Amino acid sequence: MLPEVFQQPPPVLGNQYLEDRVLRSYLNRVIPPDVLRSVEPSLEEMGDLAGGELYRLQLADHANEPVLTQWDAWGERADRIELTPLWRRAERVAAEHGVVAAAYEAAHGRFSRPYQFALAYLFHPSTDVYTCPLAMTDGAARTLLESRNAELIERAVGRLTTRDPARFWTSGQWMTESTGGSDVGLAQTVARNEGGAWRLYGRKWFTSAVTSQMALVLARPEGNPPGAQGLALFYVEPRDEAGGLRGIRVLRLKDKLGTRKVPTAELMLEGAPARPVQGASGGVKAIVPMLHLTRAWNSIAAAAVMRRGLALARDYARKRFAFGDVLAHKPLHVDTLAALQTEAEGVFHLSFYLAQLIGRAETEGLPECDADLLRLLTSVAKLVTAKQAVAAASETLEAFGGAGYVEDTGLPVLLRDAQVLPIWEGTTNVLSLDALRALEKGEAWKALEEKARGCIRSARDSRLGTAGRAAESALEHAHAWFEENRRAAPRLEAGARRFALTLGRTLELALLVEHAQWSLDHERDGRARAAALRFAQSGVDSIADVDLDDARALAAGEPLEQE
Numbered sequence: 120m121l122p123e124v125f126q127q128p129p130p131v132l133g134n135q136y137l138e139d140r141v142l143r144s145y146l147n148r149v150i151p152p153d154v155l156r157s158v159e160p161s162l163e164e165m166g167d168l169a170g171g172e173l174y175r176l177q178l179a180d181h182a183n184e185p186v187l188t189q190w191d192a193w194g195e196r197a198d199r200i201e202l203t204p205l206w207r208r209a210e211r212v213a214a215e216h217g218v219v220a221a222a223y224e225a226a227h228g229r230f231s232r233p234y235q236f237a238l239a240y241l242f243h244p245s246t247d248v249y250t251c252p253l254a255m256t257d258g259a260a261r262t263l264l265e266s267r268n269a270e271l272i273e274r275a276v277g278r279l280t281t282r283d284p285a286r287f288w289t290s291g292q293w294m295t296e297s298t299g300g301s302d303v304g305l306a307q308t309v310a311r312n313e314g315g316a317w318r319l320y321g322r323k324w325f326t327s328a329v330t331s332q333m334a335l336v337l338a339r340p341e342g343n344p345p346g347a348q349g350l351a352l353f354y355v356e357p358r359d360e361a362g363g364l365r366g367i368r369v370l371r372l373k374d375k376l377g378t379r380k381v382p383t384a385e386l387m388l389e390g391a392p393a394r395p396v397q398g399a400s401g402g403v404k405a406i407v408p409m410l411h412l413t414r415a416w417n418s419i420a421a422a423a424v425m426r427r428g429l430a431l432a433r434d435y436a437r438k439r440f441a442f443g444d445v446l447a448h449k450p451l452h453v454d455t456l457a458a459l460q461t462e463a464e465g466v467f468h469l470s471f472y473l474a475q476l477i478g479r480a481e482t483e484g485l486p487e488c489d490a491d492l493l494r495l496l497t498s499v500a501k502l503v504t505a506k507q508a509v510a511a512a513s514e515t516l517e518a519f520g521g522a523g524y525v526e527d528t529g530l531p532v533l534l535r536d537a538q539v540l541p542i543w544e545g546t547t548n549v550l551s552l553d554a555l556r557a558l559e560k561g562e563a564w565k566a567l568e569e570k571a572r573g574c575i576r577s578a579r580d581s582r583l584g585t586a587g588r589a590a591e592s593a594l595e596h597a598h599a600w601f602e603e604n605r606r607a608a609p610r611l612e613a614g615a616r617r618f619a620l621t622l623g624r625t626l627e628l629a630l631l632v633e634h635a636q637w638s639l640d641h642e643r644d645g646r647a648r649a650a651a652l653r654f655a656q657s658g659v660d661s662i663a664d665v666d667l668d669d670a671r672a673l674a675a676g677e678p679l680e681q682e
């Protein structure tokens with residue numbers, strides 16, 4: 120007789136809304152009860168899809184990728200792109216459940232944004248980054264609305280924000296060229312006015328979700344000066360009624376580490392018809408609403424991926440035996456999962472605080488100091504949460520041992536897809552420098568300090584008070600460092616990342632303290648406090664005085680002469 124072979128039960132997911140203590144507790148605190156009652160059924164439905172149908176489809180779809188057919192059988196240029204079954208289903212679910220639309224219907228005033236982002240947060244981890252086209256769609260709708268270009272608003276915004284899958288459009292953003300994604304001012308794509316009609320010529324190096332029905336594109340009208348100020352923003356519908364590309368060739372789809380369901384193409388624009396969104400210059404300024412929203416979606420995606428990793432790892436820990444007991448009873452494994460939960464809660468609260476600010480800005484308008492804070496936090500939240508998500512995704516895979524490294528468990532994709540979060544929509548360094556600029560003028564410092572201090576002061580629990588003081592002293596340290604170095608350009612730039620990460624983690628801690636006090640008062644639950652205390656212990660201040668000559672020698676691998 121053969122020996123019995125052990126069969127490991129896989130991790131399973133339940134309803135991703137009902138099982139999410141942090142999301143539900145947050146919504147209870149922030150959203151008025153009548154609004155919550157009206158939106159909760161749709162969140163529950165999305166939670167069911169995310170833990171059920173979509174998750175099953177995601178596992179079954181794991182080996183599929185978009186396919187580009189450049190030529191048909193008879194030698195005709197085709198450039199057809201077939202999406203995978205998961206993405207085709209995701210498009211329909213996203214439209215029907217209003218994952219973009221909910222923000223524009225604005226049925227719940229300033230709470231519409233946190234609600235919409237809650238839908239996106241539930242949707243994201245089961246759809247292999249279908250949130251990439253959704254983020255750009257949201258960004259395109261806002262950009263067109265703010266452009267006041269009545270013709271383009273009339274043509275596209277209704278489609279970008281509809282719940283009808285038959286009418287629903289998504290949008291791309293074509294900015295990056297081989298000359299640079301961070302420094303878009305180097306872009307070489309030219310816009311020519313040919314008898315009153317604009318056409319674009321050049322090569323776009325990264326164009327994600329290239330199957331979208333429209334795109335917002337940066338190009339330089341002929342005769343404009345070099346640099347960012349010479350770029351204009353154009354609206355392009357890449358395909359004609361029959362589905363053929365108009366003055367565009369798909370050179371290839373990128374062979375990427377992750378986001379492999381996202382068709383990211385290199386495109387050659389060979390006279391693509393285009394319409395100016397807001398005149399023949401000022402393109403970088405015109406596309407700012409797109410950048411702000413896609414960065415906010417990035418932060419929400421970071422929170423979502425961390426939550427998914429935990430949901431799977433927690434379930435697995437209850438089922439996986441080692442050394443005589445399940446992992447869930449092993450103190451060191453428990454400690455590892457607790458650290459993941461702590462970081463995830465910090466990321467969650469920062470991302471959703473950003474959503475609240477956006478919701479207020481879009482519906483009521485913000486006082487100037489809060490508008491400055493929103494500008495600062497868009498960069499800070501994106502950069503800090505993305506870094507936390509990558510670290511957490513790596514730890515999540517390790518929590519499964521070898522299974523975490525095996526493709527058809529559906530786990531490696533968590534890490535591969537997390538790794539894009541710090542790169543696209545502005546890298547960590549580029550956004551750190553942007554955070555410095557946001558603090559140089561306006562009242563962002565004042566607003567940040569007021570917000571953080573307000574959160575900290577709300578703590579009546581003595582241990583939360585201690586955690587709050589750690590946040591306060593990190594913020595004071597950051598402010599002193601900024602004042603000391605603001606006129607010392609190389610030193611300021613060199614420390615920008617440590618500085619921005621400190622701001623991000625400090626605000627996460629302050630928000631954790633605020634929520635923990637509320638949770639103690641209203642839910643009699645100590646878990647949020649435990650997260651806040653642990654977050655404070657793990658440290659929020661990474662500012663350091665670094666010798667610039669040492670750094671130069673280390674970076675360049677060159678000798679450092681000693682006296």
Ligand SMILES: Cc1cc2nc3c(=O)[nH]c(=O)nc-3n(C[C@H](O)[C@H](O)[C@H](O)COP(=O)(O)OP(=O)(O)OC[C@H]3O[C@@H](n4cnc5c(N)ncnc54)[C@H](O)[C@@H]3O)c2cc1C
Pocket residue numbers: 291292293294295298299300301302325326327328375378383539542543544545546547548549552
């Ligand atoms: C999967 C994927 C999909 C994408 N989809 C799109 C898309 O749809 N549309 C689009 O327009 N773009 C897209 N991009 C491009 C993306 O936005 C760029 O890759 C990104 O902005 C970085 O630009 P780059 O690749 O040219 O890197 P570079 O700008 O060359 O940066 C290289 C490194 O230098 C650092 N760096 C740059 N400037 C400074 C500085 N002043 N100080 C310190 N460090 C600095 C950066 O942080 C980075 O680490 C996509 C990228 C990926 C990976």
